[in-house]
Amino acid sequence: MGNVLALCExxxxxxxxxxxxxxxxxxxxxxxxGGDVVALLVGAxxxxxxxxxxxxxxxxxxxxxxxxxxxxxxxxxxxxxRLAKEHGATVVTATATSLGKDLVPRVAALLDxxxxxxxxxxxxxxxxxxxxxxxxxxxxxxxxxxxxCVTVRQSEFEPAAELGAAGAVSTAAAGDxxxxxxxxxxxxxxxxxxxxxxxxxxxxxxxxxxxTGENFKVLEQLADLLGAAMGASRAATDxxxxxxxxxxxxxxxxxxxxxxxxxxxSGAIQHLAGMKGSKTIVAINKNKDEPIFQVADYGVVMEWxxxxxxxxxxxxxxxxxx
Amino acid sequence: xxxxxxxxxxxxxxxxxxxxxxxHIDLTGASYIPxxxxxxxxxxALRLLENGESNTRQAGSEIVLVSLGPDDAxxxxxxxxxxxxxxxxxxxxxxxxxDALVVAKVLQGVIEAEKPDVVVMxxxxxxxxxxxxxxxxxxxxGWPQATFAASxxxxxGGKAAVVGREVDGGVEYKKVNLPAVITVDLRIIAPHAxxxxxxxxxxxYAGEGARLPSLKGIMAAxxxxxxxxxxxxxxxxxxxxxxxxxxxxxxxxAAGQIVADIPTLVKKxxxxxxxx
Ligand SMILES: Cc1cc2nc3c(=O)[nH]c(=O)nc-3n(C[C@H](O)[C@H](O)[C@H](O)COP(=O)(O)OP(=O)(O)OC[C@H]3O[C@@H](n4cnc5c(N)ncnc54)[C@H](O)[C@@H]3O)c2cc1C
Ligand SMILES: Nc1ncnc2c1ncn2[C@@H]1O[C@H](COP(=O)(O)O)[C@@H](O)[C@H]1O
Numbered sequence: 001m002g003n004v005l006a007l008c009e010x011x012x013x014x015x016x017x018x019x020x021x022x023x024x025x026x027x028x029x030x031x032x033x034g035g036d037v038v039a040l041l042v043g044a045x046x047x048x049x050x051x052x053x054x055x056x057x058x059x060x061x062x063x064x065x066x067x068x069x070x071x072x073x074x075x076x077x078x079x080x081x082r083l084a085k086e087h088g089a090t091v092v093t094a095t096a097t098s099l100g101k102d103l104v105p106r107v108a109a110l111l112d113x114x115x116x117x118x119x120x121x122x123x124x125x126x127x128x129x130x131x132x133x134x135x136x137x138x139x140x141x142x143x144x145x146x147x148x149c150v151t152v153r154q155s156e157f158e159p160a161a162e163l164g165a166a167g168a169v170s171t172a173a174a175g176d177x178x179x180x181x182x183x184x185x186x187x188x189x190x191x192x193x194x195x196x197x198x199x200x201x202x203x204x205x206x207x208x209x210x211x212t213g214e215n216f217k218v219l220e221q222l223a224d225l226l227g228a229a230m231g232a233s234r235a236a237t238d239x240x241x242x243x244x245x246x247x248x249x250x251x252x253x254x255x256x257x258x259x260x261x262x263x264x265x266s267g268a269i270q271h272l273a274g275m276k277g278s279k280t281i282v283a284i285n286k287n288k289d290e291p292i293f294q295v296a297d298y299g300v301v302m303e304w305x306x307x308x309x310x311x312x313x314x315x316x317x318x319x320x321x322x
Numbered sequence: 323x324x325x326x327x328x329x330x331x332x333x334x335x336x337x338x339x340x341x342x343x344x345x346h347i348d349l350t351g352a353s354y355i356p357x358x359x360x361x362x363x364x365x366x367a368l369r370l371l372e373n374g375e376s377n378t379r380q381a382g383s384e385i386v387l388v389s390l391g392p393d394d395a396x397x398x399x400x401x402x403x404x405x406x407x408x409x410x411x412x413x414x415x416x417x418x419x420x421d422a423l424v425v426a427k428v429l430q431g432v433i434e435a436e437k438p439d440v441v442v443m444x445x446x447x448x449x450x451x452x453x454x455x456x457x458x459x460x461x462x463x464g465w466p467q468a469t470f471a472a473s474x475x476x477x478x479g480g481k482a483a484v485v486g487r488e489v490d491g492g493v494e495y496k497k498v499n500l501p502a503v504i505t506v507d508l509r510i511i512a513p514h515a516x517x518x519x520x521x522x523x524x525x526x527y528a529g530e531g532a533r534l535p536s537l538k539g540i541m542a543a544x545x546x547x548x549x550x551x552x553x554x555x556x557x558x559x560x561x562x563x564x565x566x567x568x569x570x571x572x573x574x575x576a577a578g579q580i581v582a583d584i585p586t587l588v589k590k591x592x593x594x595x596x597x598x
Binding site: 072073077109110115118127136137140141143144180181182183187188196245253258270281293299311 | 457470497498
């Protein structure tokens with residue numbers, strides 16, 4: 001028997017959407033391990049989100065310390081490792097966000113634990129299915145260490161629903177905090193009212209064929225009309241047309257919205273790896289032979305300069321008629 | 323400054339993925355490349371140690387390349403030496419004998435012997451897509467880590483580095499004292515991503531990837547030291563605890579359709595796909 005320690009990211013007084021996918025996995029793992037889910041919230045301000053977390057987990061532990069104002073793997077990892085031991089966890093899990101990917105392997109090193117990263121499902125107690133080779137194969141791995149660490153691919157787990165009764169919230173001390181000399185300097189973040197790329201129901205992505213960042217404006221109009229998040233190919237992010245955190249793909253963000261637009265994107269395997277799981281894929285590309293048309297449900301062979309303004313007009317018409 | 327760079331060889335990702343009867347990836351006749359992120363790591367190390375404009379390496383600087391892999395991975399290691407690494411350590415093993423834990427343990431052993439000022443690695447090997455070893459290694463060593471680096475700037479006279487990290491919400495700048503583990507992301511090869519205080523700020527690196535070995539580099543690589551080691555030399559055993567039980571191919575997507583114009587597309591998205 002063992003418990004499942006689920007690290008949950010929060011924003012303000014609520015869990016992030018990404019944390020709910022982790023909790024969905026955590027429940028499944030707790031069943032296999034015959035234990036409970038313990039949701040762990042670490043960081044300055046985490047206590048405020050405890051009540052929200054308690055809607056989803058029977059036990060919630062918050063570690064709220066002003067010294068944890070900024071996330072650092074160096075300070076967080078020993079805390080998570082310690083809590084794993086204190087709570088008799090046989091599974092330590094987080095969503096495969098940039099934080100989860102940075103932190104969990106470091107925690108694993110402190111616990112001498114093996115890691116199954118970016119998993120898509122649980123096959124058995126210590127067996128997990130994870131995409132490899134840019135999503136071109138699914139590998140089942142068995143983790144043979146006493147504690148198992150996992151990061152969960154958000155797009156593969158439906159967000160956990162609220163439980164009938166609220167869980168118990170407790171606080172724990174951060175203990176000694178040693179950042180090993182690492183310091184947070186600043187974050188350059190683009191403020192946006194659009195949904196997060198990994199949470200969005202609709203994603204509009206542009207590629208190299210957009211040519212300039214300025215040209216992305218028309219895609220953003222389309223996105224705003226649909227309440228969509230913006231995405232991009234590596235070529236567009238590398239060229240500085242759009243921020244790097246828009247990159248969708250094997251080595252960027254993995255998305256699976258109900259509707260994905262790939263505009264002026266050729267469909268390299270690395271890009272497909274990040275969006276193949278979308279329910280409906282639309283490709284708009286001037287060259288009919290591009291591989292993107294092989295995964296698209298609907299393809300339009302057309303220049304974006306013509307296609308996108310027309311698409312905006314048609315969608316507006318449709319909305320007006322409803 | 324001494325930099326340790328890790329390098330894994332991976333199957334060329336443009337090859338079609340096949341599965342054997344036993345349910346593992348079929349690599350018969352496969353061709354290999356150095357993991358792209360590791361080539362970028364080596365490129366980063368070179369940029370940290372050279373004057374990019376005059377194309378000269380700083381006196382007394384050293385880059386040691388480390389790779390765990392089969393006997394015939396020598397080709398990819400020589401490629402790294404030809405790019406400019408000074409010497410290499412090849413820990414001869416097979417994929418079946420190692421996992422992230424074994425790799426991290428061996429690298430820890432190498433680092434304790436070599437005592438580099440910084441370790442620069444790829445963020446992820448593009449075969450297993452694990453994204454684990456750098457963070458595990460830093461944890462084992464008790465060193466700070468700066469993962470997903472899109473920029474690196476040496477600070478405090480080379481005693482620290484400020485790393486621009488690609489995170490979900492943007493770019494986070496983190497300062498780490500050296501020694502530290504840095505894992506690189508794609509943008510690290512941008513023209514001005516690496517700043518060492520030696521290469522003039524006006525100098526822009528060109529090219530869409532890591533540098534290609536020059537003819538001179540290829541000749542020089544033949545004479546550079548390449549030490550062959552075993553797992554046991556670093557106290558590691560060929561007993562992976564992260565074991566692959568089997569692989570399957572993902573289900574193919576159903577064939578799509580080309581639609582003639584935008585009004586048709588919108589109609590189909592609304593009525594057929596119920597996506598609008
Ligand atoms: C290690 C590694 C990791 C990578 N990770 C990722 C990743 O995570 N995500 C990712 O996206 N890529 C990734 N890549 C890059 C990938 O291999 C491709 O190079 C990239 O996806 C290409 O981007 P693109 O489709 O925008 O550009 P291109 O392949 O150049 O395609 C541009 C497209 O635009 C079309 N076009 C041009 N003009 C117009 C027009 N006016 N109207 C309509 N269409 C037009 C062209 O027909 C073409 O299809 C990775 C590569 C490596 C080596
Ligand atoms: N067999 C190996 N030999 C040398 N370096 C490795 C090996 N496996 C992984 N690495 C390094 O660890 C990084 C992350 O790999 P991974 O955690 O497997 O995605 C890679 O980019 C390499 O730099």
